[in-house]
Amino acid sequence: MPDQPTTTEDLAREAATGREDRPWEELLRLADDGRPQSLPEFLDELSTADQALALSRLDDRQRQQMLAALPAETAAEWIQSLTEAQAADVISLLQADTAAAIVHELPSDEQADVLGDLPTAQAEAILDALPREEADAVRELTSFADDVAGGLMIREFLKFSDQMTVAQVIEQLLANEAEYSDLDVWYGYVCDADERLIGVLPMRNLLFVKRSARVRDIMISNPLSVTETMPLDDLVEFFDSHAFLGVPVVDAEGILKGIVHREAVDHETVRAAESDYLKSQGIVGGEELRTMPVWLRARRRLSWLSINVLLNIGAAAVIAVFQDTLQAVIALAVFLPIISDMSGCSGNQAVAVSMRELSLGLIRPTEMLRVWWQEVSVGLINGAALGVLVALVAVLFKGNGYLGLVVGVALFVNTIIAVSIGGTVPLLLKRLGFDPAVASGPLLTTVTDMCGFFLVLGLATMMLSKLL
Template identity: 65%
Template structure:
């Protein structure tokens, strides 16, 4: 059958709905297959729950699982959440184990329970254990689709194991078999290429790699990144506290998780608390996630406003100061955010420890002195051109110079201090930086101006 052409200016969700209403699964799946993954995600972002459910119900279970694999975790979970537990379970059953956990991990506990109740008991038990892992440890990132080989097996037996598992392993990049003893403890790794150069009667123990490198199921993402940066492995076996083999974590999974973590940190720094947000999510959920940060931030900003209120007489006497207050605040905030970004990046790469506050402050101090001097001079010149009063330029220039030093000092060190006390620096650093730099900036401008009020009002 010829695949339908997809024009860049079409509205693919309308075509999907038309085919779904016709009930033609073949045409619908062919059209979906013709769409790039980005267009599939784009199309489903324009569908309401009822229409999305209609499309999924029209697809076969296997084609619905392929669709979920191409959507983001949040989008896939939102779609699964609209389905009956029976259909959702059938689709989840078709997904690789790591994708099963990703999708179910985004759902409410009652939805997860209803879906697991529809799955085979052994699969549901495995999934419950899988979901219990944190998303940013080896257990939460690992894949359970692997070739598990008994220690007493022969090469011929391994070939039969692989043949029986071909359908289950088609999506994976399988280059190793993992050899376990009677207690399911990992004892060796068998490169698949060894099967080509060994007799079928050869014992696995004679050709396997003994004492392979492993990671614990609670190994954090940062440590996994370090391991894969240090070793050219495609995957590393994951063991539990009893050294039992529980899965394999792939390089591509760690790379993806690292990117997701960086994106999550960015969202948190912008006040989107609670993970990925899509506009197809429930309105109250999206509002609550944003308000959790904004409501705290408004209280912090009252402190900055109180500084202005304290110096209101000075501000009324030299109204030109009001023009430069937002400039001082914004430029200092930008300088501080640059320092925050560098510290967050170095923390995520393991180049920095939370205890190195003094070293970071000294390094940022040099940057602050240079940048503060340049920025202070520029704003002083702008003030002179605007007002013609050199003392106004001196006030705002000195204030910006000093506040830039304050901003980079706070921006560079606050993430380390917050991290050391066990809080999330991505959430806390932004509000603290903004509030302190605003307060200091306003205080410096208005405080210095109060001491020079006679010169400024001439």
């Protein structure tokens, strides 16, 4: 029989352990017992993962209750620990003025991400409750796609005139100490009278010059910058080539619009990879969390599964055509799923490489012939090795060399077909304007199944007398 707690200290320790395992219960208790001022302190003790876990376990009413009990600044910090889908879901539960107070505390790029995921009417209601200048800036950011510089940039940065003196810069920094302290700034950006970017000012340069010196004399002239429309792939390449923590973003006229941080580019790259993975597994329509409505999750999955059913009917039709051969040599049924699965694995490897190289800009959709030859070279080697291995298994299983020949040749040929499709179909779909992450998987699975079944049963039919 397990030991039972016998002292007050034991009971307190057990209760504390329970709160650590189920932090949402402690959050609700603090909100319910009239001590909401204790919530920020308790949240600070939780890791980012535990904060997200706690929120995911609360229902809509409880989330409203929690956010209403928190100061706007603390609520904003909590929301920043969530995924974009979770953050938008939480904000959507609140009244426009309450939501606006929280959104006001978020960095500009996260403001755009959260409001961009809300219905237009609800987002506009929140924007109307924000200061006009701030709302206009958020509207501008939400007009950009998430995977371009304009959609990744932040609007919080230090900007100085080239006519300012060092003394004026220091005075400005001191006057806005509370605002600038959250920016973690290493550089300021220098603009001319027309707001065009003309220089970068390292903060350390202010320490070693006379207070009367002009900013234009100590700045780094002709700084590198990126345009608002630069895509994510080009941003990744830029940061790979330059050891910068951030880069200024300018419009077509060279006017400074914001700053893209390396961290934001890395985050979006990971998010895009996760999205492609979900799409390849049939989770379409955006990010899915188990806190989302059941019908929404079911509909998103079913849209892909229903198409896959129709595609697999074609593979089943091949078996139906050769059902007499399959009935005569029932041992073939043992090897059909092996050949289908192994060929599919080889094809998926090729898909993964093509998707990766497309995302990095290492190949272009027009290079299908080069990619095909590179995949066939690998397919010949792997197909031969796998074919011989399966053939040996077939011989040992039934003691029939012809059965080994049938399944070995079928796997060899189907592996070449699979890597050819896996390597080139993502490029073809990209060239035609379709999403390769969604369509490559179903096409590969269906074609490799059909070809594999046809090869095995077709070869078996030709050699039926040798297999009986």
